[in-house]
Amino acid sequence: MRSALHLKKGDVVDFAGRASSFRLDIPDFVHRCWHVVMVDPCTDRSVAKRLEEDLGLLPYVPQEWRSVPGGRGRKREVQVPMLPGYVLVGLPDLDWTWRAVLATRGVEGFLHRSGSQTPATLSDASVERLRYAERCANNKREKRLAAAGKSEWQPGGDVWVDLVPGFSPLLAKIGATKDPRGRIEILLEEDVFGRRAWSVEPKQLRRVSV
Template structure:
């Protein structure tokens, strides 16, 4: 099984997003978790206001009370994040020891693009002509062949069988997995 890093949404007390991010970054370093927890972001966007001819820019939290964490979900990483001061839990986890649900690629990509975070690392070792399994989206469960790879945008073109014909479908890296 391929272990991959995914994005998770961490719930915080309202107004504590910056403190939680600082605490998480310190704990990642002190607990040596850099190989399991990669990025911690507060979803923000620039808000421009013009008052009396003066232009002001400020960062506005897109989702107050939430912090995004890119990590590999292991017992250690999950425990460390949920026990960070100010964290109230994970979005998609009902508590009582249930694991969090990662954000689907099609949901996290627009958020990251809006924030100006466009660097997407390829966590798959794939090449043109290779068979892959579509893991998410309308073609989920189908096996197809990679036609092209766009590493810059984190996309692949996969030929899937649609009504008896090979049809190219554009997918994000997070929507496919390697066939063993």
Template sequence: MDDSKRLWYIVQTYSGFENSVKVNLERRIESMNMENLIFQVMIPEELKTEKKADGTIKEKMVKIFPGYVFIEMVVTDDSWFVVRNTPGVTGFLGSSGGGTKPIPLKPDEINPILKKCGMLAVQRLNVQPGQQVKVANGTLEGQIVTVESIDEEKGKVHVLIEMFGRQTAMELDFTEVEVI
């Protein structure tokens, strides 16, 4: 199976029915032998803490996107049919109906969600602001730049580069720089 076709999609559900849709989908994937086309079913949640009136602190898991379930799958006529016809599923986000296939999430849309849910390792860059790094690829490959700030959540580093006799700010991905 070509992993490049394995992408994340968003399925709309009735609000409050996300968990039952997830269970129904997982049962249908198994009973209809779709394990090679539908890989993961996820309901993005995060831990919220709230302070009650009596001073106690309560932690609870809260759905980040109520009414939506995220599915990693390869869209074929069969896999699309299985998901679409699961009880509680009202449709795919990005599918306008009439047989049009859904639009997958782009990596820069799904990766922050996967990181927040602990499903994707957060890449670290072992540098500090003020330190110099080398641009590893792209049009500025080989250039030495100064780190201005680091956004670990997005995997981006903000740098200053000397261009035309003045400092210019740029945002680069962690994969685009090498520590020197």
């Protein structure tokens, strides 16, 4: 049994006061909306990790790479949140799911629309635009890595590629990743315009979720 003095906001206990685990276990067929969760300063990634590991959710923290002074006149690249203080979480519009998130350590509350008592939600299209903005923000760095043969994309890996603007992404495999122009070679599952091999920019690629 844990003493109440050792409990922190977000800890889950049973009726005897013992540490317990609690996962939401939301069925796949239940529709989820994107909610904007406000978190304590500089806790974006740690809160997202708790939401994933403790509640079984799939939070999204948009990030970008920035150059910062590293001492002795040098610079180093660090990954920082694009929306500091906010984490996006897909949840059903149900009170009990909101309460579970609010009980998580580091969470301050949900973003609400003016005059509304229920949390504000984002459409899937809005989140997809944010994901694209994230890829664009990191495109220059990924092209530089590809030109140096240090791309984070691994040959043979499965990816979604936005080949034709306005159309659904296509499934492909990564080919060569070293290119002086910073582009990535891919091989499509099916022919498009008479060919399967294409050279694309890193921002056109998306990882395949397992």
